[in-house]
Every structure is written in C-alpha cells, then in structure tokens.
Amino acid sequence: MSGRVVVVGAGHAAGTFAALLRQAGYDGELVLVGAERHLPYQRPPLSKTFLAEPATQWLREAPFYVENSITVRLHETITLIDRVAHTVETSLGQVLTYDALVLATGARPRMLDVPGCDLPGVLSLRTIEDAAALRDGLAGAAGLAVVGGGYVGLEVAAVARSGGVPVTVLEREDRVLARVASPALSGILAAHHRGRGTDVRTGADVVAFEGDADGVRRIRLADGEAVDAGTVVVGVGAIPCDELASRSGLLCRGGVVVDGAARTSDDAIWALGDVTVRPRHGGGEPMRFESIPSATEQARQAVASIMGKPSVEPEVPWFWSDQFDLKLKIAGVVAAPYDTVLRGEPATGSFALFHHHGGRLVAVEAANANADFMAGRRLLASNRPVDADRLGDPTVPLRELALA
Numbered sequence: 001m002s003g004r005v006v007v008v009g010a011g012h013a014a015g016t017f018a019a020l021l022r023q024a025g026y027d028g029e030l031v032l033v034g035a036e037r038h039l040p041y042q043r044p045p046l047s048k049t050f051l052a053e054p055a056t057q058w059l060r061e062a063p064f065y066v067e068n069s070i071t072v073r074l075h076e077t078i079t080l081i082d083r084v085a086h087t088v089e090t091s092l093g094q095v096l097t098y099d100a101l102v103l104a105t106g107a108r109p110r111m112l113d114v115p116g117c118d119l120p121g122v123l124s125l126r127t128i129e130d131a132a133a134l135r136d137g138l139a140g141a142a143g144l145a146v147v148g149g150g151y152v153g154l155e156v157a158a159v160a161r162s163g164g165v166p167v168t169v170l171e172r173e174d175r176v177l178a179r180v181a182s183p184a185l186s187g188i189l190a191a192h193h194r195g196r197g198t199d200v201r202t203g204a205d206v207v208a209f210e211g212d213a214d215g216v217r218r219i220r221l222a223d224g225e226a227v228d229a230g231t232v233v234v235g236v237g238a239i240p241c242d243e244l245a246s247r248s249g250l251l252c253r254g255g256v257v258v259d260g261a262a263r264t265s266d267d268a269i270w271a272l273g274d275v276t277v278r279p280r281h282g283g284g285e286p287m288r289f290e291s292i293p294s295a296t297e298q299a300r301q302a303v304a305s306i307m308g309k310p311s312v313e314p315e316v317p318w319f320w321s322d323q324f325d326l327k328l329k330i331a332g333v334v335a336a337p338y339d340t341v342l343r344g345e346p347a348t349g350s351f352a353l354f355h356h357h358g359g360r361l362v363a364v365e366a367a368n369a370n371a372d373f374m375a376g377r378r379l380l381a382s383n384r385p386v387d388a389d390r391l392g393d394p395t396v397p398l399r400e401l402a403l404a
C-alpha cells in the first residue's frame with residue numbers, strides 16, 4: 001500500500017504502530033498527530049520508577065522518526081474527520097488527506113466529581129507532566145492519600161511508601177482492585193501494603209476534598225470522617241477518548257468498537273489501544289484492555305490488515321504491575337464464576353493463583369513466579385482442559401501440564 005497513513009495520537013499504540021508499519025515495508029507517507037508535547041513515551045514507569053528517577057523512557061529516540069520518514073506533529077490535535085472526503089482537520093486548521101486513518105487517542109483519567117476536586121494538590125497520573133507534579137507534591141508532603149485502590153493507585157502508594165512518605169489508600173469498594181483482580185489477590189496485596197505501613201481503607205467513599213487556595217488539606221468521607229492529606233492522587237480509572245470517533249459516526253460503545261484486525265465500523269479507519277473496545281481471546285463480551293501488550297497486539301493487527309498480510313493470531317491478554325518487591329503478572333480475564341488454586345506461598349512473596357472454571361483455566365495472577373505465569377499463559381492460549389487437583393499439586397511441574 002502507498003498513499004498516506006494518518007495516525008491520531010502519538011502515544012504508545014501510535015508509536016508502536018508507526019514503527020511496525022515501516023518494518024512491514026510501507027513506503028508511503030506516515031504522519032502522527034499528537035496532542036502532547038512529547039514524542040511517544042512509556043507510561044508504565046510514571047507510576048513505578050519515574051517518581052524516584054526523573055528519566056523519561058522514550059518509545060524510540062528522536063532520530064528514529066527522521067530516519068524512518070515518520071512525520072510527528074506534536075502539540076496538535078485532530079478535531080474533525082470527514083469520512084467521505086477521507087480528510088482530517090487539525091487544531092491548526094490544516095486539512096490532511098488519508099488513505100488509511102488510525103485512531104490511537106488513548107484514555108484520560110476519570111476525575112471524581114465532588115466538591116474541591118479542582119483544589120491544588122488533587123492530582124491524577126497519565127502524562128509526564130502529571131508525574132512531575134506528583135513528584136514535586138511528594139517532595140514536601142506530610143503525607144499522600146491515594147483515592148482508588150486500582151493498579152496505578154497501588155503502584156504510586158508503594159513508591160511513596162518506599163520513600164518514607166505516610167500513605168493512606170481510600171477505596172470505595174470492599175476490597176482493592178475489585179474490578180480487575182480476584183478477591184484472593186486483593187487480600188494478599190492489601191496485606192502486603194499494610195505490612196509496609198500503608199493505611200489501606202476499604203468501604204471509604206470520598207464525598208469532598210477540603211482545603212483553601214493553598215491546596216487540599218483533608219478528604220471527607222461519606223460517613224463524615226475526615227482524612228488529612230497534603231497531596232492526593234486520584235486513580236479511579238480512565239475514560240476512553242472516543243469523542244472524535246463518535247462525532248464522526250463510528251460505532252462506539254464505551255470506546256471505539258473494533259474487530260480482530262483493529263478495524264472500526266469504517267473500512268478505512270482502524271483504532272488501537274486504550275480507546276478501543278475489542279474482541280477477547282477465547283470469546284466473551286468485547287471489552288477495553290488498558291495495557292501495553294494489548295496496544296502492541298492491535299498495532300500488529302492493524303499493520304497486517306493495512307498491508308494486506310495474513311491476520312495476526314489472537315493473544316491471551318496480559319499485563320504487569322510492580323508493587324514494592326512484588327513483580328506481578330496477570331493473564332486472562334478474572335471474571336466470576338471460577339475456583340482458585342494457589343501455588344507457592346504469599347508470605348514468601350512468590351506465588352501464583354490459578355483461576356479455573358469448567359475444567360479450563362480462565363486466568364493466572366502471579367507474583368515473582370515467572371515460570372508459573374508462563375505455564376499459565378500457555379495453558380490459557382491452548383485452552384486445554386486442566387485437572388484442578390494436578391494444578392494444585394506442587395509435585396506436578398506446571399510445565400508438564402502446559403505441554404500435556
């Protein structure tokens with residue numbers, strides 16, 4: 001294919017897609033238009049190491065884009081898509097024609113719509129600038145309150161606590177990671193954080209931030225209790241940036257709906273990454289995956305589709321998280337009903353939770369247990385029947401089960 005491919009967004013999915021498209025031999029024009037001021041960068045370190053170490057991890061260094069004739073227009077947005085004329089309009093009023101259009105607009109942090117949510121010191125975490133503000137906020141802070149016990153919130157809590165900052169985590173549900181992890185993992189992680197001095201509170205419904213022009217001072221909970229806080233990070237999920245797509249009449253259902261080739265309801269438009277609602281490996285309701293492996297897989301799917309190459313084998317969804325000394329890896333979708341088998345010993349910091357239903361594995365959640373994680377991932381990919389007794393028997397090597 002030649003002509004021009006325009007990518008809306010210059011984040012992880014966009015940067016990965018552009019590199020793979022060139023690698024696949026595309027020799028037409030390739031233009032990325034990104035709202036941020038930066039070349040594509042890694043977001044995972046923002047909540048893991050960036051707070052301690054202000055070094056941006058670029059997806060690729062600047063010369064890569066020049067050498068590969070990839071035009072990156074930064075600090076500019078696409079405001080309009082004309083699907084009939086095959087053009088997009090930028091915030092600078094320029095019109096670009098496209099042969100293929102790729103939407104990689106990502107997601108933005110969900111904010112809590114409560115009084116005081118715009119007070120100084122009430123922060124969220126998505127960009128380099130957010131991470132810098134958080135680092136500055138933590139520098140002189142008497143304490144950090146994290147609203148939302150999701151993965152990003154818990155990672156920030158772990159980094160701050162490791163730096164000696166008093167940390168409180170406020171989670172509205174009755175357990176941390178309620179939406180995304182098994183109750184077993186939630187319990188283990190909450191205990192791990194508490195064991196390192198973090199005040200993890202569940203059932204804590206934030207109704208207001210209180211303070212003055214100098215900043216937030218405390219958080220008010222629904223039961224009337226006040227929690228002191230000098231710096232607050234709100235990590236209550238992300239909203240897909242699908243407004244441009246829905247304004248253009250593309251099928252959206254809580255994100256841009258795509259197929260297994262990352263194609264939208266318009267044959268000339270693909271969508272990748274956090275903005276998409278995508279099919280899942282093994283079937284089930286399409287859903288949004290906010291993870292690097294998912295964005296990368298979709299970048300490969302779109303490249304194959306645009307270049308007319310064979311479609312890409314669907315992958316088992318997975319992602320990772322670092323909390324204190326725990327290197328967590330999760331594969332599959334933890335959705336009830338399921339039974340759980342534990343291998344390893346949480347107290348040692350190395351364990352794997354295997355969730356199975358109907359004689360098949362549905363998900364694996366592992367900490368510092370890479371071999372178990374890999375075996376679980378292979379089992380998920382093959383969808384082979386599993387014997388729960390053997391799965392839970394530490395004398396049976398998992399490798400044997402995965403290869404059986």
Ligand SMILES: Cc1cc2nc3c(=O)[nH]c(=O)nc-3n(C[C@H](O)[C@H](O)[C@H](O)COP(=O)(O)OP(=O)(O)OC[C@H]3O[C@@H](n4cnc5c(N)ncnc54)[C@H](O)[C@@H]3O)c2cc1C
Pocket residue numbers: 008009010011012013014033034035036042043044045046047076077078079104105106107125126127152241244272273274275289290291292293295318319320321322
């Ligand atoms: C703090 C943090 C930690 C994370 N840690 C992990 C992890 O450990 N493991 C993991 O697998 N995943 C992790 N993730 C998730 C992962 O970073 C995302 O899944 C990934 O960045 C998605 O890439 P994307 O390109 O879809 O979105 P983004 O990287 O967000 O890029 C989208 C870009 O599009 C721009 N944009 C939006 N609208 C327009 C427009 N109209 N015109 C032009 N530009 C536009 C946005 O400004 C943004 O720069 C983490 C995310 C965060 C925020």
